[in-house]
Amino acid sequence: MDSATIDLQAEVNRLCHEIQTLEVQRESENGESITISDYILKRLEQLDVTSIFGLPGDFNMRMDFIEDHPTIKWIGNCNELNASYAADGYARVKERSIGVVVTTFGVGELSAINGIAGAFSEMVPVLHIVGVPSTTQLKSKPMLHHTLGNGRFDAYTKAAEQVTIAQAAIMTPRQAGPEIDRILTECITHARPVYLTLPMDLVAAKIPAKRLKVALPRTPPANNPDVENYVLDEIVKLVDDAKQDVVILVDACAIRHDVRQEVSDLLTKTQFPVYASPMGKTAVSEEHERYGGIYVGSITQPSIKEKVEGAKLILSIGALKSDFNTGMFTYHIPTARTVELHSDQTLIRHGHFPGIGMKLLLPKLTERLSKYKQGALKIPVLRFKLDVPKEGDYKISHAYFWPRLGKFFRKQDVIVAETGTSNFGVLDVPMPDKSIFVSQILFGSIGWATASTLGAALAARDRGLGRTILFTGDGSMQLTVQEISTMIHYKLKPIIFVLNNKGYNIERHLHGLDRKYNDIVDWKWTSLLTTLGDTDGKLSKSYTVRSKAELDKLLDDDEFASAQKIQLVEVLMDKYDTPRALQAAADLTAKMAAKSVG
Template structure:
């Protein structure tokens, strides 16, 4: 049986188990309480910790928006467009772990605009619910030539597109199965860390359904591992660790975050003391101040000291790997399969043998118990701590070599740091981040402009979690795609610090291809006037934001404490680029 088939079978078993429990509650309920479908859906989202829903109003979703606006604990966050709303839901889910992001659009024109953002969440395993307000069930059956349709009666055309970028879909056409369908797709969303799609027709929004199912929480528990296979896998791993003379390193990647095993990984590190490194997408999956943390491994692009330690280890325990091109240094991992153990959410691979259905969530605590015997020897393995040194440059230009280490000294504990695809995400990789900080970047899907909308969601989630500052690094080219969402941040009282890298165009594209081509140039903007342009124009109100250029700003305590939203224009040479990005571009070209 393939992994996909096993996952689908287990998902159906989980659904039937939850359905049986819910039916029992419904049957035992004496008061027979009824709620609307909209109220049921919002109650489930509240149970999942959702406090913000993103989107744009349209006539087919506005009946549902009334319920959102009237909800006492969930806020409606109106965006400038649906694409940015989907980006915001993605950023919200990344920072508010164990919750999900939610984006609400109208049928056709709205949902299609959001699809690129939803696709990015699918690619990078981010749990997002896309709610689409749709024409009434009667209209969908009669198929009149409605606005927002294709004019040919194909009311199901849009969901066919969404089926390619969501893990589960539900088209509500009757109140009879509405609650079970809502529960089904939400369970898929939280257990498989991928987006799901819900079509909600206008006439069903206020239809009444039994509320009893809400007493049965949605299950987050992954499928149980087969105990016999799990024991065999544990035995094999222990044998390999022992035969490697305990010369083992742990490599943590994105899916350790997405599938909620941070605590299990931390317990493993604490009780075994094996050295740990992270892939780019796994940055901040473990504390970068941990005494056994060695830095970021990116194949041949890695710092030489990190590359040597990782690639010379006799055994590598890989947790949650996602082996994309940029995440592996353009596929330059020098880690043979014979020296690797891979733990994933739905399978485990020990050297060349794969064990479907043996997930890391349940395996890790048992593995920690078996490997703690090696602590005394593992603690003797040297872990050189990588430090970003600020160079003493004899000129006034702001170079990437100086800028990123200097920013490392600016960061504080608990900061949420968002980096745009390309220049920023590569520049910050080598910079150790403080305790409890969260790094947010879209390294696999790489949708230009994603970081701006994502910052909106990340900042709201950070405020919910009482975290530190939200800091965005974005290039001038990327910001021009999604700049409108800065106004949304101001509207909702968010106070991120935004560093705009002004290098006159698309830096990453120049270094990948067309260094001197005009298509990589952009129109320059008056960046220092941007927040004034996008802020509330009422002259009687105190300005909510200011703009700056970078001088001695990083030493300014008022600036650092983020009492208001702030934008910093960082003027850089159009051909200068971070070390890691230049290396990746060279590899890509070759």
């Protein structure tokens, strides 16, 4: 679907919502009004938001409006970048809700923009609210603090336009309700960040409350019925031609665009074998009887690679074909054997059908394909296992660490992995049913995982999920370590594994194995929790493990596993040891670099 069509459909949706709102306003005799800030909070409450991240500033929305709200909590962060990462993590775990971050004009919003960019890249719905100068100042453009000093008051909005799908600048009370509803609708229907500026003199301005009675639309645009029927017929023909030798490959957008249930129904009624990409990990239960493992192109475990690439037809759901997600673009799946379902289009071999979205298509496709169930069941699916190797030495290697942690995971755990070493290490580890894997594989901002864990842990607590477990490196942790203090302040209890290998492991293996720029200053990691908030040591506990035996003893300890307090585990590892998948990716990267130079 081209940008013009998307814009047109968005305008149609907005007008339909406005018509519904006007009907409610005509029918209601109640002239109740509400402040703009409370209107925003009411809409967020309807979207099941219970935490808002950010920092106070002299221009941003008054914190007392949020702090006084009965169900939404203000989560004060250490800096705006961390706040945006936390909002991202919150939205990933609190599915069908959104993340929200509040910053002040200029200095605050620019600090947050990297986190917003990551959310845009990976299709995570986040609302960025920016408190800006008064409407009078925005028009007269005096040389205010936090500006560039040249009268360009729109400079930050122009920056935000590059990393958000919709923007709204509230300048009058009359436009507030419609504009707030418009960008929130864009946020939840497209799973992308949006940007809202609110002048300081309009925070308490009153607007009609009636339109709050009309829920924001979540349903995607209807598929053209004639084109949809043609698409369904074509897919069924391809399944017939494939003699039912069909594999389903699930990716990140199955999560982002809310088709988990539709995919589950498809698997139940067809029993086709299913595999996932790295970004789609835990999109389907990894304990499902037809689940075969993770496919990452040439980096894939050989037994999985053979099954996926040998299938006569691949039904791809929600693909995001980035470099790390595809094994450095080494998918060996010809277009002629592929059907791709996306949120706003369908690709059948070399045919392109814009506007045919998977949310509405999948239930109909499931009914059409259910007749193939018995034939699909004849296709064997090997349950991928990752056994803990028997190594003779005492050192904790990646080959040992990740399979051993796989035995530690439980149902409903939220597992957060930092970009790089941890992402690649945990890739092959089968995860329990109803667990949630959170990582930033496409944007790959080092340090993202620690601050994201704050949001993920809050969302997990809201949803009644299990433990929140973070895997990060010593280098990555140093970028955003301050947010551990926020976790302690709000009595969150994640288990934090810090892989201490004296620097940037992924960078070493991509380039500069022995270069000093990949080294870092070593910290006293076991002192962090007391330094960053647990001053009397009652709310936390820290450990250092140097050997396999020490690691095993800790993981087998019931008190540690129960996660009754925040815990940090420093894992001492060899400087040059690296996970299998990361080494394979590094080798591919080196080959690609050599070709480009040649």
